Amino acid sequence: MNEAEFKHLIEKYLDGKASDAEQVLLFSFYDELHKDQSDWNPTVMGESEEIERMILGRINVNIDANEVKPVIKRFPWWSVAASILILLNLGLYFFSQQPPAHKVTEQAISRIKAGGDKAFLILANGTRVSLTDADTGKIAEQMGLKISKSADGQLIYTISDTKLSMPTGEPVYNKIETPIGGKYQINLPDGTKVWLNAASSLRYPVIFTGTERRVELTGEGYFEVSKDKHKRFIVSTEGQELSVFGTHFNINAYHDEPAIKTTLLEGSVKVSQTSRTHSAQPALSRFLNPGQQSILSAKTFEVRTVDTESAVDWKNGRFIFNNEDIKSAMRKLSRWYDIKVSYDGNFENIHFGGSFSRTNHLADIVKILEATNEFKFKAEGREVTIVK
CATH class of the missing domain: 3.55.50.30 (Phage tail protein beta-alpha-beta fold)
Known part of the structure; x- marks a missing residue:
């Protein structure tokens, strides 16, 4: 890649027009500079000032445009600006030929x-199944429900015997766990889709009975709840309970995070405190509209408007x-x-x-x-x- 191609690639990235392949090429080229610097001419150092003016000018253009017409874009100006500064450093390195102050322990x-699709299914009888290693097709059968793994790695429940799947006695629970460096998608018996992030778990009944559909979440999960006006869908975490009839939302409830964050993408949800987040004070509840996020900590409970794309970035890769x-x-x-x-x-x-x-x-x-x-x-x- 010559200098003109490098500058052109920077411009495409700043305009949000660089493809995934071009972005990989840009950063791969940076890798090559570490390996062999002999092919580049340091006399082009003066051109870095021109690129710096161009890039900083582009930042100002994005800021002005954002102030005049605040539209949520795929690349908000403040995110682009940060990426620009990163690329500027790459550009200055390219032209200056100066070795980095610190070389990473490569x-x-x-x-x-990177992590990938990794999870374990724990059946009600204690059987632990590695979904990572399981073959595509039927994994187990419970109470007239077939549990299978699809070709694209999803866990799916389907009714195989209507008579056997009729609820009797106490609920039977399964659990799915993702390790650190893992993620997984599950389709629950009612048709609800759940994506689990790394180091997370979901406990759920094999068959939803009564007037509610209750599951227990640790870590982070994105839910697309199947609509059923007769059965509320409830997600219980340590410190919070969320109640809906059908909607799309994300819950971040990791133990090492300072607050539980619930972000609504579609529909309406009710978020309520539970014992972890209040003592003598009365429990509070908040209703969220699409585009809003509740932040529940030991001391505060607030709702704000957020960029939902950032909240579900993990689910979108x-x-x-x-x-x-x-x-x-x-x-x-x-x-x-x-x-x-x-x-x-x-x-x-x-x-x-x-x-x-x-x-x-x-x-x-x-x-x-x-x-x-x-x-x-x-x-x-x-x-x-x-x-x-």
Whole structure:
């Protein structure tokens, strides 16, 4: 790739027109610069100033356009601006030929790959089935319901015997768990679709009985609830209960997060406190409209309008960081890449933005983040230290 092609690729990325393949090419080219710098002429250093003016000017254009007509775009200006700064660093590196101040522990980082479809199904009788290793087709049969794995990796319940599937006695529960570095989709017996993020679990009855459909969630899940006006769908987490009849929403309820975040994409939901998040104070409830997110912590319960695309980025195969706190972002990365993260220095006011594919190896993301010159990474095995 020559200098003109490199600049053209930067422009396409800033305009949001670069394909996934072109983005991979851009960052792969950055990798090559580390390996062999002999082919590039340092006399073009002066051109970096021209590119800097072009890029910073483009930031101002995006800001002005956003102020005049605040439209939610696939690439909001503040996310684009953060990505621009990353690319600017890449561009300056390209033209200056200066070696990076810190070279990532490439051998350790390069071994850490992205997560994938991994989960375990725990049947009511205690049988534990690895869905990762299970063949496509029938896995088990319970109470007249066939449990099968589809060709694209989904877990599906279908009625095989109507008489046997009639509810009798106490409910029978199954559970699906995703490990760190795993995700999975399940189609529940009522037709509800659930996507589980890494390090999450869903406990649910094999057959929904009575006047409600109740499930228990840990971690994070995205729900597309099948409509049934006679049976409420209830999602119970530690500290919160959500009630709907049919809608689309996302719940982030990891134990290591400071708050439970519920984001509504379609329909209407009622979010209520439970024992974990209140003591002597009366329990509170909030109703959400599409595009709203409730944030429930031990001390506060608020509702705000958010970019729903960012809330469900994981389900759509991406990481989207919008001026996100570095520690919050690294918690997301640690669950997906199965790493343990520690910090050396003060990171209280470090925020950044950008969008990355969840199929990228960790090394690809680390190199982009280091290009901001805000911090550097050290790694030994799966233990990663971020140094200020």
